[in-house]
Amino acid sequence: MIPILTRVETLDDGLFGLGNLQREMNRLLEGYAGRGEDFPAINVWSNPEKAVITAELPGMDPAAINIAVQGDVVTLSGERKAEELDKDEVLHRQERRHGQFSRSVRLPYAIAPDKVSARYNRGLLEVTLPRHEGTKPRRIAVAGD
Template identity: 55%
Template sequence: MVWQEIGGWGFDPFTEFRRLQREMNRLFEEFEGIEEAEPAVNVWSSKNDLVITAEVPGVAPEDLRVHVQDDVFTLEGERKAEDPGEGVVVHRAERASGRFARSIRLPYPVDHDRVTAKYRNGILTVTLPRSEASKPRQIAVTTD
């Protein structure tokens, strides 16, 4: 299987570095310069489908857009900043807001019509069934 690169898929030292940096930040309560333009994703695979989960807390489901074109999966959305109101003292403002987009090249073609997305507790779960044509086929070996 060939893993191609797009926005953090596969091994890219820079992406890897950014990811590490982000984890360090989360671990050490060190929030200077956290700007998560793209949401963190995990990708799971089975024989029949791919499951992509993304951390998108505080984004209303209607502000999320998921699309698949050819073999590129894209997650786009907007995280609206909260308006604390007038006369308020802000002690900390670490939570990111604004638009984000993330694309991932899928390792095999998926059946576009059967892609489903579910949002729960700030986690988006997208299931992308593998297209029938791309499934590995077992070839029976016969003897004469």
């Protein structure tokens, strides 16, 4: 199905582009990807055994992504490089976020740091964080007479 209304945009700014303000408003109204204040955008899941954090980090060198775990706090950090520009090159738009980033998440329980694993695929980071054994609820057997 081809959407009935498709907004067509120009590649170049200047004479034929929309003004900055109008473009910003359109972006807010139409729900652009990467619109959030926080970079990178993340999702967090959990169950009684483990937590999972996913992050939108396209174009990264996986080795340049740092994951630190301390107790129940997980921190993702690194740097996403901007496209390099020569003097005579013009940047018509820059919507993609770049630069240094650091995001911390407090989870409902402490994590076993040595069991954390992460994979990076198609620009998505997925970190699996198993719960620390010592924080799991223990069932206490009640002894009768």
